[in-house]
Amino acid sequence: MHEFLEHCGGFMGAGSDYQAARLVLVGAPMDFTVSFRPGTRSGPQRIREVSVGLEEYSPYQQLDLKDYCYYDAGDVVLPFGHVPQSLNRLEDVVGKLLADDKFPLVLGGEHLITLAPVKQTAQRFPGLAVLHFDAHADLRVDYLGESLSHATVMRRVAEVVGSRNLFQFGIRSGTADEFAYGYENTGFYPFEILNPLRQTMERLRGRPIYVTLDIDVVDPAFAPGTGTPEPGGCSSVEIMAALHMLKGLNVVGMDLVEVCPVYDQSDRTALLAAKLVREAILLFGS
Template identity: 35%
Template sequence: MYQPKDSSLSPRFCGVRTFMRLEQITTTDNVDFVVAGVPFDTAASYRTGQRGGPQHIRNFSVLLRPYNPDQNINIFDYCSGVDYGDIDVIPGNIHRTYENIQNGLRPILEKNITPVIFGGDHSITLGTLRAFAEKFGPVALVLFDAHADTWDNYYGEKYMHGTPFRRAVEEGLIDVEHSIMVGMRGSLYGPDDMNETRELGFEVITMSEFRKIGLEEVMRRVHSRVGRHPAFISFDIDFVDPSFAPGTGTPEVCGATNVEAIECVRRLNGLNIKGFDLVEVLPTYDNGEITAVMAANVAHEMISLIALKKQAEQMERQHAVMNSSTPDK
């Protein structure tokens, strides 16, 4: 059973920085989840530096503790997890990086371990979705993001951080009928930009609509859309307003508050989630590390969802045993 080092016995400033002070070991034995970095950022269209995102999140995460009071669960009562380290990337070569992502995730997914992946820019998600589709078939995508990332190209290039979900649809990696995007906002080139995303088959809830209908209705729609289909959760830190998360490549005003963002993740509980990613954290613009605070806590909530799923499965097994041992009347 792998769990974090106890910070009441060992100071947080001691040791190598891993997520939540988990053991850093590349293993798929006796683990329920792994945290893995993909520090690739040469498909970004504006600011770069997202390659530093995985370690930036890890650096702050030493402050996190195993018990989540709002979800009323101690993660490591139900889960074993490790910091798997980083998947090797090839700077400037996105296609070889995609191959590395697929090869790196394959042994994890073969054992039904849930990965929590830290980017890197959002282009990495295409490689991740290729690995998930290989294991599960097309997955339902739940995207929290300021941008739909369904452009056809940037500068004539088809593989950039603004294009992964169009490519994923074209490759048949996403079950679009059960996929939903939340948080889109900001200026566009024209109305077709968002219309084309819907034409690809996605349900889209813009941030303006989010404000009108409220978080409860947003998450009801997420659950209704996804149902029990295998789901992948992608969280771009620019979903959050730059007043709460300035350290990102393409910030947009009028985003989610930190409370709204955390609540969105918490209320994913009950979905059939197979994996997560958290992308576009850019340390050089992160004043006071407030983006790292936000990102690390989002990741903590993601891992809490894994624990809640394990808890529910354990309770179902116990209930089945009790029913099977009850004599017929």
């Protein structure tokens, strides 16, 4: 399908017909700028591997993956340690998916990978809104002198889509400057996800939306396998409910990032991620 893609074991139930698929999964195994615990480059493949432990039927939506046509394109082959070139490759792949009228669902990898699909999606869908579920604000101007970092990614996203088009939920960690910037410039909703998301729904209806979900928005009691765990987060039930609340909105792309298998000995984090991916396929893949 693309010279930068490498086939690997697919997500449960994924078909072999790219042309017929509406939704396409892509792995972005990058963790070059992580600031605490590395290992998220293994996240995409572990999410695929544990997905077979789940049912293809969703009792939440009363829908079944067997009735959907989706495709797992594998992982983007990234030049190790080269951040700009890696983002360029991911942009190229996502751009091809969008040009083919596919819904891209990108599996990370560190959160910086979000910048690439957002750039491509914003070009294709003017007025794009970005919904950001995360423990961390990720709004720094730079981190250790670097403008491209998982700690700066939402600041870069705000520069692409406009800060007023960025909505942030569940944030409970950041610098004083990040919180001040968020309160003044973005749709900034710290500590909670469900109530502020309900309040935001009317502002989102009819708009193209990109969803970026950092698994560390969930409390580490439920999702310990992540690079920068932050106590005080939402439950796995709440993040599932938040995703289901997006039904009927014009969601045009999504990523799920920061699953770190080396710290996930029970696989509970990867299983939660795989379950969220299943629900996203059923929500956005038709």
